[in-house]
Each structure stands twice: as C-alpha cells, then as structure tokens.
Amino acid sequence: MRALILCLSLLLALPALAVQPDEVLSDPALEARAREISKTLRCPVCQGETIDESNAAISRDLRLYLRERLVAGDSDSEAVQAIADRFGEYVLFEPPARGANWLLYLAGPVMALLALLVGWRFIRSRGLAEEGPAKLSDEEKARLERILRD
Amino acid sequence: MIAELGHFALILAFVVALFQMVVPMIGASKGWSGWIDSARPAALAQFGLVGISFAALTMAFVTSDFSVALVYQNSHTAKPMIYKISGVWGNHEGSMLLWVLIVALFGAMAAVFDANLPPKLRARVLSVQASIGAAFLAFTLFTSNPFLRMESPPFDGRDLNPLLQDPGLAFHPPFLYLGYVGLSMAFSFAVAALIEGRVDAAWARWVRPWTLAAWVFLTIGIALGSWWAYYELGWGGFWFWDPVENASFMPWLIAAALLHSAIVVEKREVLKSWTILLAIMAFGFSLIGTFIVRSGVITSVHSFASDPQRGVFILAILAFFVGGALLLYTFRAASMQARGAFAPVSREGALVLNNILLAVSTFVVFIGTVWPLVAEMLWDRRLSVGAPFFEQAFTPFMVALAIILPVGAILPWKRGRLKRALYPLRGALVFAGAVMALVFAVSTGHSALAVIGAGLGAWLVAGAAADLWLRTGNSGLARLRRLPRADWGKAVAHSGLGVTFIGISLLMAWQVEDIRVARIGETFTVAGYDITLDSVEERPGPNYNSIIAAMSVDRDGRQVALLHPEKRVYPVQSMPTTEAAIQNGLFRDLYLVIGDEQQDGGWAVRVYIKPFASWIWLGSALMALGGFISLSDRRYRVAAGARHARVAPQPAE
Numbered sequence: 042m043r044a045l046i047l048c049l050s051l052l053l054a055l056p057a058l059a060v061q062p063d064e065v066l067s068d069p070a071l072e073a074r075a076r077e078i079s080k081t082l083r084c085p086v087c088q089g090e091t092i093d094e095s096n097a098a099i100s101r102d103l104r105l106y107l108r109e110r111l112v113a114g115d116s117d118s119e120a121v122q123a124i125a126d127r128f129g130e131y132v133l134f135e136p137p138a139r140g141a142n143w144l145l146y147l148a149g150p151v152m153a154l155l156a157l158l159v160g161w162r163f164i165r166s167r168g169l170a171e172e173g174p175a176k177l178s179d180e181e182k183a184r185l186e187r188i189l190r191d
Numbered sequence: 192m193i194a195e196l197g198h199f200a201l202i203l204a205f206v207v208a209l210f211q212m213v214v215p216m217i218g219a220s221k222g223w224s225g226w227i228d229s230a231r232p233a234a235l236a237q238f239g240l241v242g243i244s245f246a247a248l249t250m251a252f253v254t255s256d257f258s259v260a261l262v263y264q265n266s267h268t269a270k271p272m273i274y275k276i277s278g279v280w281g282n283h284e285g286s287m288l289l290w291v292l293i294v295a296l297f298g299a300m301a302a303v304f305d306a307n308l309p310p311k312l313r314a315r316v317l318s319v320q321a322s323i324g325a326a327f328l329a330f331t332l333f334t335s336n337p338f339l340r341m342e343s344p345p346f347d348g349r350d351l352n353p354l355l356q357d358p359g360l361a362f363h364p365p366f367l368y369l370g371y372v373g374l375s376m377a378f379s380f381a382v383a384a385l386i387e388g389r390v391d392a393a394w395a396r397w398v399r400p401w402t403l404a405a406w407v408f409l410t411i412g413i414a415l416g417s418w419w420a421y422y423e424l425g426w427g428g429f430w431f432w433d434p435v436e437n438a439s440f441m442p443w444l445i446a447a448a449l450l451h452s453a454i455v456v457e458k459r460e461v462l463k464s465w466t467i468l469l470a471i472m473a474f475g476f477s478l479i480g481t482f483i484v485r486s487g488v489i490t491s492v493h494s495f496a497s498d499p500q501r502g503v504f505i506l507a508i509l510a511f512f513v514g515g516a517l518l519l520y521t522f523r524a525a526s527m528q529a530r531g532a533f534a535p536v537s538r539e540g541a542l543v544l545n546n547i548l549l550a551v552s553t554f555v556v557f558i559g560t561v562w563p564l565v566a567e568m569l570w571d572r573r574l575s576v577g578a579p580f581f582e583q584a585f586t587p588f589m590v591a592l593a594i595i596l597p598v599g600a601i602l603p604w605k606r607g608r609l610k611r612a613l614y615p616l617r618g619a620l621v622f623a624g625a626v627m628a629l630v631f632a633v634s635t636g637h638s639a640l641a642v643i644g645a646g647l648g649a650w651l652v653a654g655a656a657a658d659l660w661l662r663t664g665n666s667g668l669a670r671l672r673r674l675p676r677a678d679w680g681k682a683v684a685h686s687g688l689g690v691t692f693i694g695i696s697l698l699m700a701w702q703v704e705d706i707r708v709a710r711i712g713e714t715f716t717v718a719g720y721d722i723t724l725d726s727v728e729e730r731p732g733p734n735y736n737s738i739i740a741a742m743s744v745d746r747d748g749r750q751v752a753l754l755h756p757e758k759r760v761y762p763v764q765s766m767p768t769t770e771a772a773i774q775n776g777l778f779r780d781l782y783l784v785i786g787d788e789q790q791d792g793g794w795a796v797r798v799y800i801k802p803f804a805s806w807i808w809l810g811s812a813l814m815a816l817g818g819f820i821s822l823s824d825r826r827y828r829v830a831a832g833a834r835h836a837r838v839a840p841q842p843a844e
Contacts, residue, residue, distance in 0.1 A: 059426060061786075062708045062795050083575045089433040091577070094426055134577025136562070141570055145562050149555040149584045156547045164535050164543060167461060 059094050064101070066108055075108050078117055082107070082124060083132045091134065103128065194259050197247025198338040201288075204240035204295070205328040207233055211298075211321035215314035227310050230317040231302040237324060238292075238299035245279075245292045248337055252279050258344035261285060261337050267350035267763055269734040277361035278351045283485065283501075284337035286364055290481075291331055293365075293372040294324045297401075301376060308397060315383035316376075323375050326508045334501050350763035353735065359419035367412030367439055371477040373405025374442060377449060378474035381467045382516050385523045390463040395456035398470065400822055402453060406446040407818035413439050414811035425769035427702075427782050427799050429807060432581040437560045438480030441553050445473040448549035451542050459539060459604060460530035465546070467527070468520060475513040476553070482509055483560070534606040541599025545592065552588035559584065593647040593692060596685060597654020601661055615661045619653035634700065644696020651689025655682040676824040684817025687810045694806025703800040710793040717798045720781070721745040727785065727794055735759040740785040740794070742772070756785040780804040 060079075066072040076093060082103060084095035092100040092107075103124065110120040125133055136142045211233035218226025248261075252275050257263040265282045266275055280286040298320040301313070308316070331337070354360070380398040384390045416436070421429045430436065449469040455462045486502030533539040559576045566572040597619060602612045613620075627646035634641045659682045663670040705717040709724040716722070725741040737759045744752040754772035761768070774781040779802045786795030 060706055062706050062789075065706055081577070081579045083577060089431060089435075089577075094424075094428065129573065131573045131575055134575050135579035136574050136576055141566065141572075142574075145558060145576070145580070146584070148558045149551065149588075152554050153547070153551045153588070156551050160543050160547045161535075164533075164540055167529065167532050167539070168534065 059096060059100075060104065061101070064104055064108065066112065071108075071111050074117060075104070075111055078111075078121060079104055079107060081134045082121075083134050085128055085132055092132075103132070193247050193250050194256070194338045194340065197244040197251075198336070200240045200243040200247065201328065201332060201338075204237050204244065204291075205325060205332060207237045207240060208295075208321045208325035208328055211237060212318055212325050214318075216318040219311045219314040219318070222311075224310070227314040230314040233321070234295075234298040234302040234317050237321065238295040241288075241292045241295045241328075245288055248285060248288060249276060249279050252276065255348065256344075257346070257348050258341050259337075260339045260341050263341055263345055263348045265351050266348040267734060268347055270350060270356070271733060273358070273361060274351055274356045277355070280364050281351050281355045284331070284335045286368075287327065287331045287335050288337050289365065290368055290372060291324060291327045293368050294320070294327060294375060297372060297376050298324065301379075301401075312383055312387060315386055316379045319379040319382045320375065323379070323512065326511070330501075330504050330508065334504055350734070350761065353759070353761040353764055353766050353768050354423065356761075357419060357423060359415050359423070363412055363415040363419060365412075366408050366415060370405050370407075370409030370412050370446075371439075371442060371480065373401060373408055374446060374470075374474045374477050376401035377405065377446075377470040378512070378516070381470035382519065385467060385516070385519045388523055388526055390456065390467060390527050392457050392460055395453045395466065399450065399453045399457065402446055402449050402470075402473070403818050403822050406443065406450055407815050407822070409439065409443045409446060410811055410815045410818065413443060414808055414815070417811075418808050421804070422771055422773055423768070425771055425784050426797070427771070427780075427801055427804070429698075429804075432559075432578045434560050435484050437556050438483040441556055441560075442473055442476040442480060444549050444553040444556070445469060445476050448546045448553075449473050451545050451549075455539055455542050459533065461533065461539060462543070462546075463527040463529060464520075464524040467524065469546075469550075471513065471516045471520065475509070475516075476557075478505070478509040478512065479557075481505055531605070533604070536602065536609055537607045538599065538602045538604045541595060541602050544595055545599065548588050548592045548595075552585055552592075555584045555588070556581065589692075590643065590647065593651055593688070596688075597650060597658065600654065600681065600685065601658050616654060616657050619650060619657045622653040623647070623650035625649075630697075638700040640696050641700035644700070645693050648689040648691075648693030648696070651692065652686040655686040655689070658682055658685075677821050680817045680819070680821025680824065682817070683820055684814045687813025687815075687817055689810070690806050690813055691810030694803045694808075694810055697803040698801055698807065701802040705798040707796060708789050708793040709796045713793075718800045719746060720751065720798075720800065722783075722798055724794065724796060727788075732759065734763065735761045737770075738785070740796075742783055742785075742796075744774070744781055744783075752781055754781065754783050756783045758785055775805050777805065778803060 079093040082092045084090045084092050084100040092103045215230035251259045251262050255268050265278045280289040417429045452462045452466045456466050482505045562576045623646050626649035630645045631642045703718040714723040723743045727740045730737045739757045752774040756772040757770035759768050772783045782799035784797040
C-alpha cells in the first residue's frame with residue numbers, strides 16, 4: 042500500500058486517469074484483450090502498479106504500443122514478448138517460467154507435497170490403533186455422567 | 192519544552208524496559224520473589240512513560256508546533272483536527288512511536304489481566320516482551336527520533352500526504368499495529384514456555400486469546416486498507432499483491448494457523464512444538480513485514496541504500512529475536528511430548544491439514560514477495576512478481592482449505608468417520624450445488640471463477656450453519672442461545688470467510704467497466720443503467736480545491752442514485768486525488784469517477800458496476816466479529832484460573 046502511495050504521490054502530478062477514452066480501441070474484442078494483457082504489465086517507473094492502473098506517461102506509451110501490436114495482428118503472447126523485448130523482463134508481472142524462475146513456480150507445489158508427507162507421517166505416528174475405542178469402565182461411565190450433567 | 196519532555200520520557204522508558212528485560216528473568220531462574228514481582232510495576236511504568244511520550248508528540252501535532260521537524264514535515268494548520276491526530280502515525284518516526292506504545296500496552300495488559308498466570312511464567316513473559324520493547328525503543332531513539340527540533344521554526348507545515356487524509360486510512364495503521372504487535376505476545380509466551388520447558392493445555396489457553404485478538408486486529412487493519420484502496424484510488428481495485436500488502440497478509444495467515452493449532456494443544460495436548468514454532472514464525476513475519484515496509488528493500492532494492500541504517504537495525508532485531516528463539520527451539524522442542532493419540536480422520540487430522548494449507552500458502556506469498564530480490568542478488572535479473580503469479584499459486588490452497596473446512600469443523604476429536612461427518616452437511620452440499628448452478632446459469636461467459644468461488648462461499652456459510660445446528664442436538668432453538676460463545680465465534684468467522692469468497696469471485700468475474708467522454712447533459716447506458724452527466728463545477732474545500740460532478744443514474748426510467756464524483760487538488764503538496772462516488776448496495780456497487788476535461792469539450796468519465804463488492808468487507812467484518820465473540824467466551828476467564836489453583840499448593844522450589 043505504501044508503495045502505491047509513494048508512486049501515486051510522485052506521479053499524480055500529471056493529473057490523468059489510467060486508461061483514457063482516446064486510447065480505447067473501436068473493436069471491443071481487441072480492446073478486451075488489451076485490457077487483460079495490460080493488467081499483467083508493470084508500470085516501469087512507479088513501483089507496484091500495472092500499466093492499466095497507472096497514470097504515468099510511460100504507462101500510456103506502453104498501453105498504446107500494446108494496442109498497436111494487437112491491431113497489427115500479434116497474438117497475446119507475441120505482444121507481451123514484444124513489450125518484454127523492448128522494456129525488459131521487469132515489466133512482466135507474471136515472470137516467465139524459464140531459467141531460475143522454475144524454482145519460483147515449483148516452490149509452492151513442492152513445499153505442499155513435502156508438508157503433506159511430513160504431516161501424514163506425523164498423523165500416522167499419533168495413530169490410534171485400529172480397534173475400536175476402549176470400553177469405559179463402570180466407574181468411568183459414572184464419572185462421565187457427572188461431568189455431562191454439570 | 193513538551194517535545195523535550197516526550198523525548199526524556201522515551202529515554203526513561205528505554206531504561207525501564209532494560210530493567211524489565213533483565214531483572215525478572217534472573218529472578219525467575221533463581222527463584223527470588225522480589226525480582227520476579229518487579230516485572231509487573233516495570234511493565235506498567237514502561238507503558239506509562241511511552242504513553243507520556245506519545246501524548247507529547249500528539250500535543251505537538253494538535254497545536255501545530257512547527258518547531259518540531261516531524262510536525263513541520265507532516266502537518267499543516269489548515270488540516271482538519273482528525274488528520275492532525277492521525278498525522279502522528281502517518282510517517283515513519285511517529286508510527287514507530289505508536290509501535291512501541293502498543294508493545295508496552297500489551298505488556299501492561301498481560302501484567303494486569305493475566306493475574307492467574309504462575310508468577311514465574313508471567314515474569315518470563317514480561318521479560319521477553321520487554322526485550323522486544325527495548326529493541327524497538329532503541330531503534331526509535333537512535334535512528335528515528337520523532338522529537339527533533341527545527342533550528343528556525345517555519346511559519347506553516349508541509350501538510351500530510353493527501354491520500355492519507357482519509358478516515359479509512361487514519362485508523363488503518365493503529366489496527367494493523369495492534370495486530371502485528373499482538374503477535375509479540377504469542378512470541379513472548381512461546382519463548383517463556385521454551386525457557387520453562389513446559390507447554391500444556393493451560394499454556395495454550397493463555398496464549399490463544401492474545402493470538403485471537405491480534406488476528407482480529409490484523410483482519411480489521413487489512414480490511415480497512417483494502418477498503419480504502421477500493422474507494423480512494425479511483426479504479427476500485429481492492430488487493431494488489433503489493434509487497435507491503437503481502438507483509439501484512441503473511442502474519443495474518445500464520446496467525447490463523449496458530450489460532451487453530453493452539454486449539455489442538457488446548458484440547459488434546461498434541462502439536463505442541465509445532466504451535467511454538469508457529470508462534471515464533473508469526474511474530475517473525477510481523478518483523479519481516481516491518482523490515483519490508485521500513486527499509487524499502489523489496490519494493491526497490493536501491494532504496495535500501497537510501498536509509499541503510501534503519502534497514503540494518505531492523506534486520507539485526509529480526510535476526511536476534513527469530514534466530515535466538517529458533518536456537519532455543521532446537522534445544523527444547525524435543526522435550527515437548529505430545530500426549531493424545533488420534534486417527535487420521537478426526538478433528539486433529541483436519542486441523543493438521545488446515546495448518547499445512549495455511550503454512551504453505553504463507554510460504555508461497557513469501558517466496559513470491561522476496562523472489563525479485565533473490566533474482567537480482569543471485570542472477571542479476573530485474574524481474575517482477577505480481578498478481579498473476581499470486582492468483583495462480585495461492586488460490587489452489589484457498590480452494591482446498593474451503594473444501595475441507597466445513598467437514599473438518601464438525602469431525603469429532605480423536606476419531607471420526609467421513610460418511611458420518613458428511614451426513615449433517617448434506618443440506619449444505621445441496622445448497623452449494625444450487626448456488627453453483629444458479630451462478631452458472633446467470634453468468635455470461637460461464638466464468639469458472641464465479642461458479643467455483645460462489646459455490647465454495649455458499650458451502651462455507653451453509654456448513655457453518657449446519658455446524659451450529661448440529662451442536663444444538665435435538666433440543667432445538669433454545670439450546671442455540673446457550674451454546675458457548677466459542678462455537679458462535681467459530682461459525683460466524685467461518686461464514687465470514689465464505690462471504691468474502693463470494694464477494695471476491697463474483698466481483699472479479701462480473702465487474703462491468705465503461706470509459707468514455709461524456710458531455711454535460713449527455714446520457715449513456717452501461718449494463719442497463721442510464722447515466723447522465725448533469726453538471727461539473729468547482730468548489731473549495733478546507734485545505735483543497737475540488738472539481739465536483741453531479742451524475743444521475745436511472746434504471747427503467749426511475750432514478751437509482753444521484754452521485755457526486757470529485758477530483759481534489761491539494762495545493763500545499765500540489766497533488767490531485769480522485770474521490771470516486773460510490774453507491775453501495777447489497778448486490779452491486781455503482782462506482783463513478785470523473786476525469787479530465789477534454790480539449791474538444793466534455794469530460795472523461797469512468798463507470799463501474801461492481802457486483803457483490805461490499806461482500807468482501809462484510810465478510811471481513813464477520814470474521815473479525817467471530818473473533819471477538821470467541822474472545823468473550825467465559826472459558827478464557829474461568830478455566831484460565833483452573834491450573835493456577837492446582838499449581839499453587841505445590842511446595843516452593
């Protein structure tokens with residue numbers, strides 16, 4: 042949150058809303074794709090915002106460039122790649138799963154499996170033997186009665 | 192003079208905290224009762240002194256004493272009084288003072304309310320708590336002194352960041368800190384128990400209210416922050432997976448896990464060492480959060496250099512407390528033997544699964560948050576990890592959690608049968624299925640997100656109701672009122688989670704957005720609503736100038752709302768803010784934003800229809816309410832004394 046505030050306070054000096062009416066493409070399907078993609082791209086100058094939300098001038102440039110690529114017939118991934126080539130990996134909020142980034146994507150599932158394994162072993166170690174619960178003695182039953190009545 | 196008094200009180204508080212850290216701890220290990228008893232007055236004195244210091248700073252803000260540098264940098268005479276007060280913690284130094292105030296507050300509360308605690312355990316708890324206080328008092332005094340004076344006092348101040356001049360954000364930090372710092376109590380109890388080498392049901396019963404309170408405050412703090420983002424930032428986003436947000440979310444998740452594992456310790460004396468570990472980690476994540484926010488290291492690696500002293504100081508505090516506690520843990524954990532046995536299908540088993548899911552989801556958030564830092568340090572890659580990653584990696588754990596929750600909640604302790612547990616839930620299953628069918632039928636594009644999210648939410652709510660119903664047995668409604676508060680709290684909090692699920696998924700799936708240029712008097716249609724831009728005018732506010740529009744919203748010829756979206760410019764900081772006009776509804780919010788005047792006439796206008804948006808915060812409120820209800824359970828007041836009565840007659844050591 043604080044990053045947002047900082048970013049906004051630095052950049053809101055240009056009073057403008059994120060996506061401007063003049064940027065919107067006339068083809069609604071293409072525009073919808075552009076919006077979806079721009080929600081995964083990071084504004085390069087403000088710390089935590091997507092270009093879809095950002096008011097910075099460079100975000101506007103990125104939005105316009107993205108739309109240019111889409112109008113030129115790029116697929117979603119081609120358009121994203123074109124932007125990453127030009128502005129660097131930093132603008133991708135969804136880090137590409139290549140190189141060391143595989144660790145990032147695998148960390149969660151691997152940890153989950155490990156935790157389940159350890160958890161299962163623990164539960165087994167606490168295992169209640171499979172025969173039914175021990176029968177209560179008469180004395181225990183009477184005590185239980187008393188407790189339940191209280 | 193008052194500022195100097197505040198500074199002096201803060202130094203005294205530091206000295207008292209050092210005393211409270213050392214003397215009761217030695218007393219507890221030597222058995223010197225005078226030294227043990229010194230913990231209580233010390234805790235109260237520390238709180239009193241920090242309180243004086245905080246009052247002095249507040250005084251400086253209220254009276255606009257611009258000879259104090261902090262007041263000059265963050266206040267202004269024209270600012271409304273509430274923001275003069277909230278300005279005290281709307282900056283680094285003042286918020287640190289609030290932080291140490293709350294550390295001392297919790298210590299004082301433990302000294303006053305936990306009268307049933309064995310004196311030695313209390314002395315150790317207060318000593319550990321004082322060591323945390325001392326560390327942060329030192330941090331404040333040596334790196335972030337809020338009482339520095341200006342050489343020549345200026346005529347007026349530079350004003351508080353306009354975005355912070357907002358009721359939602361005024362109270363967001365205090366709640367968040369109550370949560371962060373509340374977890375320090377769980378930590379202190381954990382370390383004290385490790386030193387004593389003893390964890391039992393009574394310990395869990397003492398530690399649980401503190402954790403519960405911390406979790407409730409964190410819930411409120413996070414919800415306030417997200418609500419603020421929703422209405423203030425101008426596009427209605429409510430969660431951004433920003434590192435600073437994640438910093439508050441991780442302790443929340445771990446605290447939720449700790450709450451549940453402490454129940455297992457309390458009822459069954461199992462999961463002891465795991466619970467201790469969670470208590471250490473919960474506060475550890477609080478400290479990591481503090482580090483992330485204060486040092487700026489993760490938002491931008493380079494801002495670390497801008498204030499290395501503070502970052503390194505907090506890192507040292509983090510290393511000392513978490514490292515020290517973990518070291519102690521490795522020596523003592525083995526001595527904590529679990530007592531109870533249980534079968535895999537049982538309440539214990541379900542709570543173990545709950546803990547696994549919550550802990551692993553915390554780990555996912557953590558690794559996503561620090562990954563950019565790791566990548567830059569190790570491979571010199573500048574990359575970002577944002578919402579798309581977190582949504583993919585985090586959501587599956589929440590889905591799994593929601594599926595098992597209602598079943599686990601009604602499984603009996605020790606041993607259960609899945610079939611028998613599912614039987615009372617048959618109504619909830621049918622209800623959830625019906626909701627899914629309904630959502631599938633009405634959603635255009637048949638969004639899977641909407642169907643699954645709403646279905647799970649309905650399952651959680653109906654499951655909580657079934658749980659309550661089951662607890663009444665055959666005696667019906669009369670019994671419902673007499674159920675323990677803890678049962679009510681559990682049901683309310685769990686259904687709150689369900690309500691939030693529904694809100695998030697339906698909002699994300701069904702939101703409608705419209706961006707256009709509208710001329711005065713022009714009417715346009717968005718999702719069945721006819722919206723007219725009636726007028727736009729300028730209007731001055733107390734410390735800002737405003738451009739305010741009047742827009743009427745009609746549906747089928749009837750007026751639904753007349754809204755006034757606003758754009759403000761704060762001249763002192765020459766900064767504009769958007770004030771969206773929102774009409775909250777149970778099933779949809781209308782969200783209107785006015786933009787810039789266009790060159791060829793007309794105004795940029797954004798309209799959002801946000802279905803079920805208020806359910807997100809309604810659910811959060813229910814979760815917090817559930818926590819409060821549970822906190823008021825008489826078990827904590829009555830049973831907490833039970834062990835004491837048994838322990839007291841033992842011969843003195």
